[in-house]
Amino acid sequence: MVNYKVIFQLMIVNILRVLLIRKLMELFLPAEEDEIKKIRIGYVCYYLLVMILFRIFKISALYGICNYLGIAGLTSFYRGTWKKRIWVSLAVFATDLACSLAVYFAFSHQFIVNLQAVQTLLLLICVTIISRTSDTAADREIAFDKRQTCILIAIPAAGILILSVLLYGGYQGMTATLICVSTLIINLSIFYLYHMMAENYRNLRENDIYRQQTFAYQNQLDVIMESQGRIRALRHDMKNHILALQMLLQKKDWEEACRYVDSMQDFMANPSEYIATGNESVDSLLNYKLQRANEILEMVEARISIPEKLMLHTFDLNVVLGNLLDNAIEAAHRTQEKRLKVMIKLEKGVLFINIRNSCQGIADGKQRGLETTKEDASNHGIGLGNVRRIVEKYQGEMELLCKDGSMETDIIMYIKEM
DSSP, X not given: OOOHHHHHHHHHHHHHHHHHHHHHHHTTSOOOGGGHHHHHHHHHHHHHHHHHHHHHHOSSHHHHHHHHHHHHHHGGGSOSOHHHHHHHHHHHHHHHHHHHHHHHHHTTTOOOHHHHHHHHHHHHHHHHHHHHSOOHHHHTTOOOOHHHHHHXXXXXXXXXXXHHHHHHTTOOHHHHHHHHHHHHHHHHHHHHHHHHHHHHHXXXXXXXXXXXXXXXXXXXXXXXXXXXXXXXXXXXXXXXXXXXXXXXXXXXXXXXXXXHHHHHHHHHOOTTOOOOOSOHHHHHHHHHHHHHHHHHXXXXXXXXXXXXXXXXXXXXHHHHHHHHHHHHHHHHHTSSSOEEEEEEEEETTEEEEEEEEEOOSOOSEEESOOOOOSSOGGGSOOHHHHHHHHHHHTTOEEEEEEETTEEEEEEEEEOOBO
C-alpha cells in the first residue's frame, strides 16, 4: 500500500534540500538576470530527476552518478569558467553526500523520512557556516590559475572517493560515521580556503590598481612639470613676443600676426597632455593610458566632458576606466586597424562612458564577458566582473556589443554633481 503521507513528507524534505543546493551554488557562481527563469526550470527538473531516481534505485552508484551529473548540469546556467564549474559541482556534491552518509551510517543504514530530514538539517547547518565565511558578491567573480584550481578540485574529489569506498566497501558503525564527519569538515574547509584565496586575490588586485594609480599620478606630475617649463620659457620671452606682435600689427600684417599667435599656442601645447579637464584623477589616469595607446595604436580619439569634481570614489573610477581601457588597448593592438575611441561625459548626474575599439576573433552580438589573452590570467587585471559590481554600486548599466570588427562598451552610472 502506498503511503502518501510519507511520499508528501519526502517531497517537502527534498524541496528544502534542492533549495539549499541552489543557495550553496549561488554563493560561488554568478547568475545573469535573464537566466533566472531557466535556472528555476533547471532546479525543478533536477528535483524531479532526484525524486524519481531515488524511488527507483535508492542509494546506489547509479543514483550517485546521476545526482552529480544533475548538479554539474545546473552549473551550466551560471556564469563562470568550466574549471570553476567543475570545482563548484564537486564541492556541492561532496558536501551533500557527506551529510547524507554521516546520518546514514550513524543510524544503521536506515533510509526513512526522519533521517532524510536530519540530513537536510545537517546540510542547512553546513550552508549557513559556508555563507557566513563567504563574501558572495566578490567571491562569485574570482577565477584562479590552473595550479590553484587543481588544488580546489582535488580535495572534494578525494572526499567523494573516500565516501564511495565507505558506502560500497561494507563499512558501518561509528568508524564510518566519524570518517564521514571528518570528510565533511575537510570539505567545509575547502570553502574557507577558497574564501581566503579570493580575499588574497582581491588584495593583489587592489594593490595593482593603486600601483597603476601611482604611475598615473607620476606621469601626470611629469606632464604638469613640462607644461610649467613651457610657461616659464614663454614668460621669459614674453617681452620679445609682444614687441614682435606690435610691429606686425603696426604694419597691418594680420595674417602674419595670426600665424605668430598660433605658433605661440603650439609652443604652449604639451604633446603628453591628451586630457585636461581639471579633474586630477581622470586627467592622470587617462593621460597615462592614452600615452600608452598612442605609442602602440594608429588612431586614438578621446572626447572628455566632465567637471573638475565628481561624486565618484577615485578607486572605483580607476577600476572601471583602467580595466576597460587596458582591455580595449590590448584588443585593438592585435588588429590591423589599431583603432580606439573614448567618450566620457556627465549630464544631469548621469556619467556616460563609451569605449570603442577594433577587435578580431569575437562573434557579433552582445557579449557577457571576454576572456583575457594574457598568460597569467589570475594576476592581471581585475576582470569585467568587478567593473560590473562597481557599475551596479552606482545603480548603472553596462553593455558590450561587437559588430563588424568593432567592440563597443557602453556604461552609465548615476552620480551626484558637485
